[in-house]
Amino acid sequence: MHRFANPARFMRIATLVLPWAMGVAILTLGAGLWFGLAGSPADYQQGESVRIMYVHVPAAWMGMFCYTAMAVCSAMALIWKHPLADLLARATAPVGAAFTFVCLVTGALWGKPMWGTWWVWDARLTSMLILLFLYLGYMALADAFDDPQRGQKAAAILSLVGVVNVPIIKWSVDWWNTLHQPASVVKMGGPAIDSSMMIPLMLMAVGFHAFWVVVLILRTRAEIAAAKVRTLRMAQVHAAGQAEQA
Amino acid sequence: MTRKQRRLYFVVLGVLAVGAAAALVLTALRQDIVFFFSPSEILEAKVPTEGRRIRLGGLVEQGSVVKDGAIVRFRVTDGAHTLPVVYSGLLPDLFREGQGVVTEGKMGPDGEFQAAEVLAKHDENYMPKEVAESLKKTGHWQGESQPAK
């Protein structure tokens, strides 16, 4: 059971963290919804449609954050064969994919009334769509092989190749001209968003991260249990084979 | 070198190589990745416009919008050069004088850009109306929709 020494420690920490992460998620998302939908002003140009920003922008951040986390875990898994790293990468992928999907669809719902189009093939939108495909490719590849370790290795390599897309998304609006506007929050010279609008934005961002922690713990628990089940089954088959030979 | 170190170098070099390849490809495709051209680029013939559908982007010049039934005429400027545009159809909510705009269409023979589609491009500033007004009043306004000089 040496293989599970680290996962065992993860499980202990996870049990401690889970209720706190859930509490933070519920509080910040609840407050974020209220501030986002009611407790913040309309924009001077975009009116009430600016409220879409409070889910769209944090979802975009999460899409990039989860991908980076997944790539870092994959690198650790490839280099140091850390048994937990693969599981964490696998557990993060669906969350990142979900946030990227939310970002793309809410972006379309925001673009239609403001820009006059659901979708354009500019550098920002296209690179974000590629991010979604990278997630889907990662998840498909990780499950595509009968030998889970081979699939995991192939998926880890894909995630490292795809990590080049993350800085492209971030700076696409600066490197090329796009329909999408440049960054508002993380930019030189400080944010270009009024503080009254920063409140719901930050609450949702914290809430989404807490949500990620909750789901990460749940999915990693599932992955650890699945890995143990596989090991036990293999031991059973092995023992049965020996018994037959005897 | 231990196996772990070797794997570390492999991963680091691999990621760097992919990054360099991506940088090369993106630099080569620069002209295709930009979403629109400025009036200067089009007027200085830096892009082929002959009979091709292109996108023109810039600010809608203050006081240039003239509506004649369903037909709208306005001028797109980037500060240095200005191009007249003609369009008929629905305009997005954010289409305003002094605001960013991206239009797709063809250069007409008379030098007028015939737009088939008009999209609004907004800047990265978000604030409530009152803040915008007080900024304008105190002269600290830095947004796109600046009144014409």
Place this chain on the structure above:
Amino acid sequence: MESLNAFLSMGGYGGYVWSSYALTVVVLAGVLWASVRAARLREVELEQLQSMRPNRRRRRAAPDTQPPESQVS
């Protein structure tokens, strides 16, 4: 009533704003539900397996020992 209508209409952008928030809630709830379910299923399976004596060959062919299908996402 008036103010509720104003709130719902979101200055004419109600359809866009409310569908954005609804979509976000539905997607996140779906991810959470799938993750809770996966964790519960796998942990129950593991417990069942561990409660059996691991080396008894008769258990091998039991119907509940099918390999777990790939996860829901």
